[in-house]
Amino acid sequence: MNRFILPVVVFLALAGLLYVGVRHSPNKSTMVSALLGKPAPVIELPVLGDPTRTFNSRELAGRPWVINVWGTWCGECRVEHETLLAIAKQNRVPLVGLNWKDDDEAAQQWLTQLGNPYSVVAADREGRSAIDFGVYGAPETFFIDADGLVQYRHVGAMTTEVWEREFLSRLPKAAMP
């Protein structure tokens, strides 16, 4: 009987390892950002619809903010738009839009027709800031804390549930009304 103990133990250990591996496998919708806990990349881009202005993310230093990556070519972005409008109405945290590889005119038309949830939209026409943020598919939404560190990344359409659980919960208590 003794001779079966070792193989069974090895088998169980391997099965356990594989189980953990499968559970944590890079799933497209749950892949964690490589930037978590690290300083958010600085964004310096033209403001959508206002060629005279440049958006510089350093201006937001010292307070938490949220950045949402979107494009008019992105179907899921249309899905989450209503949620973003509702979030903007709460007015809890600045919501910056990163318009990723889009046509400026189409993007402006989208915001005029559907409503604009963003406090400012940066036009990332060449997709460079998106790459700095490790974006691989729109929509993606990042929470950046008052120290300028990326604390959370949500991939896919924003929902009220995700917003409350992962974003509102990260706001400092003092900012809660």
Next chain:
Amino acid sequence: MKRLVFLLLVVSGAAFAVDTTTMPTPELQQRYETLTHELRCMQCMNNSIADSPVGLASDLRRDVKELLQAGKTDAEIRAYMVQRYGNVILFTPPMSGSSAWVWILPAVAAVAGLLVGVRIVRRRARLVDQDDSVVDSEEKAP
């Protein structure tokens, strides 16, 4: 006919090539091609950025090209990608951190398997020895 098919196959290969970037020197071209084949297209997972027509892959190729032209080393370019996308972007995981297991476990498993194999062979060899003696005694019997 065969020749025509062959010609079409050769030509179509070129026509479907995703990436037609040319670098100023053969050395840079070589490094560019190696690097773009090492990096994963994050939107398609099992393609390299060299093989993917997706927008993000072409943006990442542009970055590789620019970084090479700026005189960055291959290691610096890989670090640039990993910093943004994590180790997942490399097809070959690094030998440090938690991904070191990917390298260690197969080696451990191979050694363990070898040891088990050697033990079994030795045991069998001993059985054969015992068996021989029986056969010998049988042969002597008549």
